[in-house]
Amino acid sequence: MELFYAYETDSRLCRLDADESGHCVRVLRHRVGDEIHVIDGLGTMYRCRLVDDNPKGAEAEVIEAFPGWGGHPYRLTVACCPTKNNDRFEWFVEKATEVGVDRIVPTIGDRSERKVYKTDRALRIALSATKQSLKARIPEIAEPLSVKDFICHSEPASFCHSEPAEQAKESLKLIAYCFEGDTKRISIQEALRAYDGTDVTVLIGPEGDFSPEEARLAIDHGYIPVHLGASRLRTETAAVLAATAVYLHFA
């Protein structure tokens, strides 16, 4: 099943941008009248009929809409410090999208080697992984901010199909860090098992770990320090493993 992303949709019509139109019409040779499947990136998949096969701006008429298509029963924000090697962070974006994540926040820590992060490539990877893994909602890739700003100012991600009552429920905030000895940590699975909501935020530090000030600030803001088991993991592996632990917990 091939999915196309529509930058504009309403209950009647889906419009594809030049990239998606070119792929649909030039590469896959779809013509007016063909049935195609379109996602709005916000959680709905549309079964459509192509009504304009312009390779620079195709349009498709909605036959049937499937809200919440390919969704998952939790809401997950992973805030992760971009790795020195950009490929590794992008790999995390791809894998977390495949597994199921709602928001990715590139955070810059006191000890981050990479202090600047541009989100354009991550956005493209998230779109591609969303289509490839048959989901209708593209995870949000937030603009980078400092770990401290994230801890102090971030709110749970807003979700298009969420109920107000659910949004109000306290979210589970976890910080995975490597300090040894000074703070008692539980495993990420124990933290998940002790929580009865569905809104989870996980904060993953840079190669050099969080600074003591960042860890303290997180704990002061209600973050629970967790570990990810005995293995020593790279930043991007830790981030994917945390997303996987949440996915498996709610599976």
Next chain:
Amino acid sequence: MELFYAYETDSRLCRLDADESGHCVRVLRHRVGDEIHVIDGLGTMYRCRLVDDNPKGAEAEVIEAFPGWGGHPYRLTVACCPTKNNDRFEWFVEKATEVGVDRIVPTIGDRSERKVYKTDRALRIALSATKQSLKARIPEIAEPLSVKDFICHSEPASFCHSEPAEQAKESLKLIAYCFEGDTKRISIQEALRAYDGTDVTVLIGPEGDFSPEEARLAIDHGYIPVHLGASRLRTETAAVLAATAVYLHFA
């Protein structure tokens, strides 16, 4: 902490090959008398003192040995069909090694697009990921074989520090596949929870899934069909997720 791999060790001396010696002596500028940490790739880490700083063949005297260093409390074989894109399979080798795996078997399925797989790069990646994630045991990368041969002839991996009693225990054999409808599948977590041993084998199919004959053969040989949750995962993501599920289960 920097680890070096010794191709030959006894209770007294560790010998490094030309690559490792060059890295130790030329790159990191260790000299006779320096304390270094050496792994034998079989599960033991040695605290050593360099006694020969030849950059083509360094030798180090054992001060202290740590058997089972960086190990995990389970034994995991992941048999996975190599992906069309080699990078993706190698990424699985790296990530599974970081998380914790004992044996990786490249298997060729009836529907595999890649029918040939050379293990040399995977061996290098497994060594590098073992050192990077502070483990002493390098996972075995088996020579490729067909899915059917693997199912019919494979025995649980032999482990250097295993007790005979443990080896004898029945291993848990799982096949993750995507057929819908025709076979009842449980989740990988349910299968793990129902098992009281520590020896797990997971079989992951190619992009086009297992053939019905392969799936039937696996079930006839005691494999339990499992699913990995609702997300549609790429082959290499499924393989890493399965390894992660085992790791988290035993954490």
